[in-house]
Amino acid sequence: xxxxxxKAEVExxxxxxxxxxxxxxxxxxxxxxxxxxxxxxxxxxxxxxWPSDFYGRGLADEQARIVERAFAAVGAPGAGQDRSNLWAxxxxxxxxxxxxxxxxxxxxxxxxGMCLLYSEPGAGSDLAAIRTRADKVDGGWxxxxxxxxxxGAQIADYGMLIARxxxxxxxxxxxxFFFLPMKQPGVEVRPLRQITDEAHFNEVFIDxxxxxxxxxxxxxNGGWGVLQTALAYERSxxxxxxxGPRSGAAxxxxxxxxxxxxxxxxKLDDPVIRxxxxxxxxWRVLNRLNTxxxxxxxxxxxxxSIMSLGKLAMSRILHExxxxxxxLLGAESLLEGAEHPRAEDANFLTLNAYFTSIxxxxxxxxxxxxxxxxxxxxxEPEVDRTIPFREVRAG
Amino acid sequence: MAGLTxxxxxxxxxxxxxxxxxxxxxxxxxxxxxxxxxxxxxxWRALADLGVVGLTVPEQHGGAGLGAIxxxxxxxxxxxxxxxxxxxxxxxxxxxxxxxxxxALAGGYxxxxxxxxxxxxxxxxxxVRRDGAGLAGTARFVPDAAIADTILVTLDDxxxxxxxxxxxxxxLPVFDxxxxxxxxxxxxxxxxxxxxxxxxxxxxxxxxxxxGEQAGGARRILDMTVDYARERHxxxxxxxxxQAIKHMAADLLLExxxxxxxxxxxxxxxxxxxxxxxxxxxxxxxxxxxxFVRCAKDGIQMHGGIAFTWEHPAHxxxxxxxxxxxxxxxxxxxxxxxxxxxxxxx
Numbered sequence: 001x002x003x004x005x006x007k008a009e010v011e012x013x014x015x016x017x018x019x020x021x022x023x024x025x026x027x028x029x030x031x032x033x034x035x036x037x038x039x040x041x042x043x044x045x046x047x048x049x050w051p052s053d054f055y056g057r058g059l060a061d062e063q064a065r066i067v068e069r070a071f072a073a074v075g076a077p078g079a080g081q082d083r084s085n086l087w088a089x090x091x092x093x094x095x096x097x098x099x100x101x102x103x104x105x106x107x108x109x110x111x112x113g114m115c116l117l118y119s120e121p122g123a124g125s126d127l128a129a130i131r132t133r134a135d136k137v138d139g140g141w142x143x144x145x146x147x148x149x150x151x152g153a154q155i156a157d158y159g160m161l162i163a164r165x166x167x168x169x170x171x172x173x174x175x176x177f178f179f180l181p182m183k184q185p186g187v188e189v190r191p192l193r194q195i196t197d198e199a200h201f202n203e204v205f206i207d208x209x210x211x212x213x214x215x216x217x218x219x220x221n222g223g224w225g226v227l228q229t230a231l232a233y234e235r236s237x238x239x240x241x242x243x244g245p246r247s248g249a250a251x252x253x254x255x256x257x258x259x260x261x262x263x264x265x266x267k268l269d270d271p272v273i274r275x276x277x278x279x280x281x282x283w284r285v286l287n288r289l290n291t292x293x294x295x296x297x298x299x300x301x302x303x304x305s306i307m308s309l310g311k312l313a314m315s316r317i318l319h320e321x322x323x324x325x326x327x328l329l330g331a332e333s334l335l336e337g338a339e340h341p342r343a344e345d346a347n348f349l350t351l352n353a354y355f356t357s358i359x360x361x362x363x364x365x366x367x368x369x370x371x372x373x374x375x376x377x378x379x380e381p382e383v384d385r386t387i388p389f390r391e392v393r394a395g
Numbered sequence: 396m397a398g399l400t401x402x403x404x405x406x407x408x409x410x411x412x413x414x415x416x417x418x419x420x421x422x423x424x425x426x427x428x429x430x431x432x433x434x435x436x437x438x439w440r441a442l443a444d445l446g447v448v449g450l451t452v453p454e455q456h457g458g459a460g461l462g463a464i465x466x467x468x469x470x471x472x473x474x475x476x477x478x479x480x481x482x483x484x485x486x487x488x489x490x491x492x493x494x495x496x497x498x499a500l501a502g503g504y505x506x507x508x509x510x511x512x513x514x515x516x517x518x519x520x521x522x523v524r525r526d527g528a529g530l531a532g533t534a535r536f537v538p539d540a541a542i543a544d545t546i547l548v549t550l551d552d553x554x555x556x557x558x559x560x561x562x563x564x565x566x567l568p569v570f571d572x573x574x575x576x577x578x579x580x581x582x583x584x585x586x587x588x589x590x591x592x593x594x595x596x597x598x599x600x601x602x603x604x605x606x607g608e609q610a611g612g613a614r615r616i617l618d619m620t621v622d623y624a625r626e627r628h629x630x631x632x633x634x635x636x637x638q639a640i641k642h643m644a645a646d647l648l649l650e651x652x653x654x655x656x657x658x659x660x661x662x663x664x665x666x667x668x669x670x671x672x673x674x675x676x677x678x679x680x681x682x683x684x685x686x687f688v689r690c691a692k693d694g695i696q697m698h699g700g701i702a703f704t705w706e707h708p709a710h711x712x713x714x715x716x717x718x719x720x721x722x723x724x725x726x727x728x729x730x731x732x733x734x735x736x737x738x739x740x741x
């Protein structure tokens with residue numbers, strides 16, 4: 001099919017089917033737009049890069065982007081999930097054929113809510129040190145342990161879980177990856193109050209919960225490899241975008257919002273402020289230029305080292321933007337509450353910047369990854385890398 | 396202006412890189428640095444034969460007829476090799492000249508230096524002014540003036556050409572000996588060759604080319620540093636395995652890649668003459684300058700003692716980075732210009 005034919009087909013389909021405007025959707029939990037998404041899925045527009053016998057159309061990247069652009073042009077959601085749907089892509093790559101057939105269509109339509117069960121109180125940056133256990137029983141596994149930093153756990157149907165299935169091998173080699181059914185007696189969810197005074201995250205206490213045989217993704221004890229696929233999706237999404245101000249209403253928006261804020265604050269003529277505005281805005285624009293170049297290079301088939309830089313860049317952008325906002329506000333930043341929305345924004349953004357610089361792998365872990373995987377620098381010696389996990393010192 | 400296909404572009408850059416590896420290795424750079432003029436006529440001839448000297452000269456005047464996009468890529472390669480040659484001056488001159496002068500330029504037979512001396516230009520560059528039909532005053536820090544046969548001078552609304560024998564050219568003792576500068580005093584005779592219409596384009600060529608040079612230099616000194624961090628062992632380990640080094644390298648990669656993105660984006664905006672042109676050129680000017688200085692500075696620190704020696708090339712990159720960061724306005728100047736461009740939109 002030519003690009004032109006494809007464009008005509010997708011546009012005709014949208015004209016015949018798309019009727020509304022998109023409602024906002026958090027990345028976790030069930031999707032209110034499930035009916036529409038199911039339609040998109042069944043028409044093959046959700047994941048056009050996937051094979052045509054499995055919800056896709058076997059399109060090359062360039063043509064798939066034509067589909068995405070057509071959807072974006074009318075504001076219709078649901079396309080491009082072959083790039084962005086963490087859950088479906090992980091399941092496609094690693095689930096058993098039977099479970100894949102069952103779960104993937106539901107994931108593409110947002111019919112099931114999902115959450116991540118990775119981090120533990122004792123396993124943050126050192127994620128392979130998890131102590132949640134999955135012990136083999138008839139027809140599946142019994143899971144016990146504690147997970148943390150779980151978004152959407154209350155409404156999730158499944159959690160993507162890493163748990164230890166072998167304690168007598170080194171830490172990376174005894175981990176398995178599961179889709180754990182969340183709606184069962186052994187799973188208790190407690191909200192976690194954050195520094196922003198919000199509660200997006202939860203602690204999840206798992207006590208003898210059951211996960212069926214078929215919900216194992218990848219090989220038994222091969223969960224670390226599955227996790228790498230899933231983490232790469234998560235990190236690339238975090239480098240592309242981050243939350244803006246919570247109020248959503250206070251002042252100018254976009255890349256150059258700081259210019260408008262400086263004007264409002266009567267400080268746009270201050271040469272020292274102007275230097276800081278330039279530098280801070282530049283970091284955001286440079287990150288966008290990097291992302292564009294990375295995508296262009298990927299399309300040309302040349303590998304790009306830039307993709308892995310986005311999340312680290314975004315951390316600096318968010319921390320620095322919050323700092324400059326505070327600088328512009330001065331003493332007003334001492335206040336909070338609905339009557340002081342600009343102070344609310346500056347203070348919230350200051351605190352929420354850590355969401356990106358700690359979450360999904362701290363900046364320090366990101367620098368290790370960039371140093372090792374992109375620049376080819378050797379790893380630090382790890383004292384626990386070759387000894388059975390049972391003997392690793394913890395605490 | 397005809398562009399190149401991706402394959403043709405790759406082939407051109409590949410030939411250039413091979414020429415530079417062969418004729419502009421570190422030992423060549425040091426030889427040229429130590430020479431009186433800082434210019435290697437044979438290398439210049441080879442670059443002219445390859446077509447990069449006349450890269451942006453139109454085809455009917457013997458050039459390759461290419462634009463800012465190709466110039467930026469060529470300057471990345473030149474910057475990586477610390478090429479001591481009047482390549483950028485030539486591209487800027489090509490944006491100001493016409494006719495036969497262009498052919499001599501493209502052929503490598505004539506070298507023109509350019510002094511930007513308008514009020515809108517960066518500060519501290521002398522006091523050139525009209526004097527009757529000619530020019531008076533001094534242009535300071537003019538790149539390649541001592542080897543040029545012609546000095547081009549841009550004022551606010553006029554471009555003059557001055558033959559070298561009509562000017563007093565005083566070579567300066569420069570910190571970066573790979574880029575020679577001179578003060579040029581004018582004593583009257585000057586030929587008015589154009590009004591102000593081409594000056595902005597020439598200035599953008601200067602900035603885009605310099606941004607490319609800086610991005611290429613930043614990436615090369617980073618690569619050298621990372622290579623060394625993989626090889627150098629202390630405490631029984633490659634020093635690059637220590638997070639103290641590894642994290643610096645990761646930060647520098649972000650700077651170097653951002654510089655490359657900024658330089659290439661500016662080249663594209665200039666080539667396509669988009670509304671974002673002024674903004675992206677200003678961004679590239681300070682982002683690339685700062686990235687190169689930081690990569691060169693931290694590169695020396697990460698190497699340790701070996702890079703504190705004259706024999707190690709790291710300081711040559713720092714010298715080049717520091718000269719590039721001043722040449723056409725410093726980063727503070729361009730951050731201010733960037734905000735001015737954004738203010739119009741916001």
